[in-house]
Amino acid sequence: MKKCLFSVWALIVTGTQLFAQSPTVLTVKADKPTATIQPTMWGIFFEDINLGADGGIYAELVKNRSFEFNAPMMGWKEQKEGEAFGSTLVENRLEKGATNPRYIHVTANSDKGKYGLINEGFRGMGIKQGETYDFSVWTRKTDASSLTLHIELINTKGEVIGKADLTPTDKDWKKQSVSLTATATEPKAKLAVWFVGTGNLDLDMISLFPKNTWKQRPNGLRADLVQLLADMKPGFLRFPGGCIVEGRELSTRYQWKKTVGEVQSREMVINRWNTEFKHRPTPDYFQTFGLGFYEYFLLAEDIGAEPLPILNCGMACQFNSAEVVPMSEIDPFIQDALDLIEFANGSTDTKWGKLRADMGHPKPFNLKLLGVGNEQWGPQYLERLPLFTKAIKEKYPTIKLVNSSGTDPNGERFDYLNKNLRSMNVDIIDEHYYRAPDWFLQNAHRYDNYDRNGPKIFAGEYAAQSVATVSPDNKNNWKCALAEAAFMTGLERNADVVHMASYAPLFAHAEGWQWTPDLIWFDNLRSYGTPNYYVQKLYSVHKGTQVVPLVQKNEAVAGQNDLYASSVLDKNTQELVVKIVNTSDKSQTTNVVIESAKKVGKTGKLWILKSENLESVNSFEDPTLVSPAEQSVTLKGKQISLTLAPNSFSVVRVKLS
Template sequence: MAELRIRTMTPKNFLSLVVSISLSTAAMAQKSTPIVINTDQLTAKVQPTMWGVFFEDINLGGDGGLYAEMVKNRSFEFTTPLMGWSVKGSKLSEGDVLVLNRGKESPNNPRFLRVNVKNATAKGDVTLTNEGFRGMGIKKGLSYQFSLMYRQAARGIKIHADLLDEQGNSIGSTVLTPSLTGDTWHKADIKFTATEGAQKGKLQLWMEGNGRIDLDMISLFPGDTWKGRAGGLRADMVQMLADMKPGFVRFPGGCIVEGRDLANRYQWKKTIGPIEDRETIINRWNTEFKHRATPDYFQSFGLGFFEYFQMAEDIGAEPLPIINCGMACQYNTAELVPMDELGAYVQDALDLIEFANGDVNTTWGKKRAEMGHPAPFHLKMMGVGNENWGPQYLERLAVFTKAIKAKYPDFKIVNSSGTDPNGARFDLLNTALRQSKADLIDEHYYREPEWFLSNASRYDSYDRNGSKVFAGEYAAQSKGTSSPLTQNNWKSAMAEAAFMTGLERNAGVVNMASYAPLFANVEGWQWTPDMIWVDNLHIYGTPNYYVQKLYSLNKGTDVVSITRDGQPLAGKDSLYASAVIDQKAGQLIVKIVNAANKVQQQDIKLNGTKKPAGAGKLYAMADNDVNAVNNFEKTRNVAPAEEKFSAKGRDLKLSLKPYSFTVIRLPLK
């Protein structure tokens, strides 16, 4: 038997041993299993349409936003005909300014203003002032296009147009003299330049002379519209989209498509042709939220289907129109078109395809050509219904699908899966649509950030050969769905970035995805969160915008295998990852989210025949304050920082900051 020796430990020795063990344990805890990327193992194609944008006229996103018209209620068609206008004058008597209705003569634009001018010589005699959409953003040195429709029996009136600043000072003026007479309506326009700027300016018209004049379509556009188009779109808003290089643009919504009732639904045929012939209707978000009532919210449809198609073409995105399926919003009235009266709705869908793609000799292709675009828009897909549900949706959808596929067999149809990503409503639709081999199923998720983190593996078990998914509307809600307290903070954006790794890993299932809503006016919003915020003169992208942009600009062409311990990295140790190859650029693109509140050291090993070939780039978004936001003062408070990145052989070493989203682009050979 061996001799047993007992050694007495001093306090100093014991402390050294404890420290040694602690350091070893800490080192082991910090050292994680490497992530393995097999660059030869292509698991799915990434569709060119993978990352897109969703537009809806909500939050003053259309009129007062993307559509650059500065005059509110330009044709006096609001429910209150003079809303947005003030009429004053020392030489005005009762009845000198009237809103008249010409009825059947112009059913889409019946109202006009009749002004009786009597010996007006000065600015205060007869004035009409328009407040714009929460004011008018006026830029010093910029030219403005002022126009109107008029009708007069005899000459005798001059119309002075003044841009006013917040104090009522004139900061740009011109004079328009209507010269034509008779019973016919005429258009007159003139350009002039602002001498100063204003955040919340106004347009004031004052009359000089004698006579009676009828006025309609009183309009003011900035000279710096997108591509300089007269009556066009707000350039900085379109530029934010163009900078993303989205794969598609979904329009016009959203619940706008359904309407509160069917009379209020979106009808694309009423949004094309001459601007003055497009019917203004109340925007369904006008009274939807009591906490953000917006009684002056209407749709003039100056931004119509032609303009949507044109914008999508401009920024290189596929158009994705959504059409009404004979159902109004089920949250509001749930009004239905009887099945035997559905034919007109189906014909609208078929006519829309012809409008987009038809030869100039076709009925609707000719209308497109008359609007200045003889070439087709190459429409390939369409959504039938928005967020509709129940058996009544399925039976109407079947009629649309049969008619569209009979005439256009290769045309893709986006199908609604309802309002939620789970539950009986979703299960009914998802099961039925998959059984019918639907092209694309539109899934929506407005949930708390934790839902997005826990659902990064949602599509791992979906059938690769079944119907494809369109993640058509999603946004993490920081304070609860539709709460006015919800913010576009870093926590929500980071959670979306983590969820999107799961969408990208499963690009064989998920073919398209878009955040929603897209735009919001800081003084005219109804819903939060929103991706891009504007006021009359300024714009900024939220942290969510920059997450979307990083994905869209780093889309790649093929998904490659990325695992740790043989499993997808979808939440273990609060890490989320995906990887793609860009075959055209010859680059590997890796996306990693660290949702933990600590730095994580992570090794990545590259397997396969390809290996790193020189320095790449790393883009990182991080903030220790998960409640951090961007605003007009700090537009890039949370935004990507770019740096060079190099691999050591086939090994990549990363130090992932707490609460971070990292994108690496690495050339391969």
């Protein structure tokens, strides 16, 4: 009897184990597309935060090159050797409307030594052996002056690793240039400008760029950082922010017209992240606007992305000063929006279209999208928005406008804006969410029941926070990236509602950041993508053109058995793309059954992004610790059998013909 009972029990246990290990069946209805995926679906959000522009993607190596910082000589130090005489005086033109009023007047006599100025760069200057660097300066000399400039790159040991000479020639302001080649690599180099001879000299816009910028452009961008963006194949580039659009107060808001035209004539302002956080003060953080709206448009064009500029709507940051322009004085702000569209799209016969052409781009940029306000909320925003909308739509009816739903994805502020924006029948609502990883998992269904005929959604800023929003201890760990990957299946599944999405912020300098987490980290010489970057890249590169249902027992896969999934067709390549996220700490077997009248390829490609440790992060020492591994898969008829690793994100592509 005992033996019989044992046999029955063994059979029950074995059967239970077999049942537990049976594959999860997911069905893809490949012949029944439900939505068209917009070319703009996955994109990039750029803001000049964390030294993202000056000191980051903008390749200028000299800090405070035009002496316009609040402390005019910040970043510079006088240097004397021997008994040389020398002095530097900051002078101000005090011309009405001057955008770059300061320059320096140098008096020197180097007969018995050396006198010069040293610039420290942005946490040093990244210099590479064998690379060429272009030095330039605006000079004005007096009659009797015999001063020449001896330029040196100096490493942390005080050794010269590059040098060149330049002789000022004119009594009027003139830009002069010389190139030098580095003899060694140094992440913390400095620039020395020695004054040789006797006399007086005026100098302004002292600049140093690597020759090897993106596309070798003068006044260019850092090539490795742009390459990381280009590799994502983004659908859009949102710029210039972010909170710097608003400014802490209106006087420091972003004004696009001050960022175009000749570089030496662009008016610098303090960066609002300079003093934003007590835990990360950055007193040397300013915006020179060498990277301005023209350069942003060029960057978008270079990487194949739609430009999405965001403009101030007459409101400063509501967390800071909350200043607003009176309604009676809103017209110049509206005119700025109209003029920007003319700058981007107007013929060369127009004022702003001609400026674009004069800057080197006669062909229009074909702007289609424009944001009005950043993270504004409340009745003041809703009061201003209709005026912008009416003026823009009357003159440019095809421009789609992005409208703010505030800072949060729910709550009284969001509900108020969401209700009113929908009643106004706006084009696109910009939703932001900086939340814990669990929030992203719990909200994979967020857009399943949104109104299909209402405004479209721009998931304009999102990032899972490993500790808490605004915490300096947040990490770009795999737990956060995995939660984002799961949430993004819901964005993709609802592509008829969600037309755009972008992680934020984009860049962070390892020694100059204010906010974490961030998509891409860099120092003066190196850069790497985080696990979050690889999630974004996998979605963007495998975007597809149409959504097709992927279900388990006729339900969307959004958390059942800790699985999240979506599927798309790519008409361009005649392929089916399946994305599956396993948030369980155990491996799971799945059978993906493809329902299609078309033939299915016998093999496919599989990309797996995974880590056994949810706390894993990429780093300068191990930049691809968490990065996709590619392999092939073999199909059995119209079925893909997969063993999903614990805590993994998998992407499969198979041919349909």
